[in-house]
Amino acid sequence: MHTAKHVQQLRSSYIREILKAATADGVISLAGGLPAADLFPHMLLQEAMLKVANNRQVFQYGETRGYAPLLEHLSKTFNLQESHGTLVTTGSQQGLDLIARTYLNSEDHIAMEAPSYLGALQVFTLAQATINTVPQTPSGPDIKALKQLFESRQVKLFYAVPDFHNPTGISWSLQTRQEVARLCQTFNVTLIEDAPYRDLRFFGDDLPLVSSFCPDHSLVLRSSSKTSAPGLRLGSVTGPEEWITHLIRVKQTSDLHSSLPMQAALLEILTHPGFEQHLCNVRSHYHQRYQALSEAINTHLQSEVSFTKVEGGMFLWLKLAKGDPMQIAKMALKKGVAIVPGSVFYIEEDIQSPAIRLNFSYCKPEQLATAIQLLASVIALPK
Ligand code: PMP
16 A cells, blocks of 8 residues: 655655664664663552552543642642643653644645754644754854844744754754744744653753743643653643643543553652652663763864763764764664664755764763774775
8 A cells, every 4th residue: 555645745754773783792882762671660669550540540541631639739839820721641742643644734834943853843744734943052043044034924833952962962052042933033933842851851950941932932841751751652732721632632532531540650650759859760870871972072082083072861972073973874884873863854955964863861971981982983984
């Protein structure tokens, strides 16, 4: 059977292929966006699952919007204003998909930073939207380019990851946050603020959500994947209640509702007195892993690469002085190190400078150091 035309536009994901190879024995993977499995809140998960197993009600069909006690907890934690609502989704990836299916007609214009999260590029491609990109600077999107874009055509959505971006790890400055919010209000663009890494800050001070400066022009996506466990597959979308209501109608056609037992388990985890300590532990280990990675880069690769320091999250973006990142990724895999070439995070028309994405959450510090030594033997080869 032939796939639908819009499916044919999807590029096969190099990440998926490399992730398959990356799980082979002996391969050190800096490729995926995987949180550290050794830092999952095992005790909390165990307690939560036992409690949930004894609660018959949550094994029945439920409300599409989500498990009421969890919704109540989330709206308090997020400090939502009266006119705003929450929808629990099957991962924040579903939130993204629902937004595209609910709000985009084919050829509607959307804006993204370049580079951008691959999963979002795929959702917007599948929705047949016209994707416009603006370059990313170390403090966020290039504001001049964004303004020019908003002036030149009616952009419906601006999708962004302002905290510890995937793939670059950068976090927007306060000024950029305010300027983007102002532009969204002026040009009536809806900001889709994707914030799965926001709670993973290990250095510096927290900054307000961009949407806090333009609450009625934004939808915010959050995820439990990086702070609890991705296998729970839970996330949320918040924003003006009227917009959430439309998302709920579309989610009904998709999966009726996200797993109730998992929502009940997540609530147990989030309200457990040990949860804050668990988060501190994850942040502190990611900090150590980031330091091990950046020190190894400075020791073994300094003259070949450059990178902007990150203050949280799971990724570092390594700019290369020379070389083809795709070739480097293939050669590195032969040496036992999996990485992702930067090109997969761009739309085809974009001009790119050579770079690779390195994940530092998944491997232990010693493995990260070994990986960089092996990578150096590939990158430093005379071309
Ligand atoms: N947004 C971004 C920026 C991501 O990096 C990811 C996961 N890699 C997601 C959304 C999806 O996360 P999940 O569906 O697990 O919540």
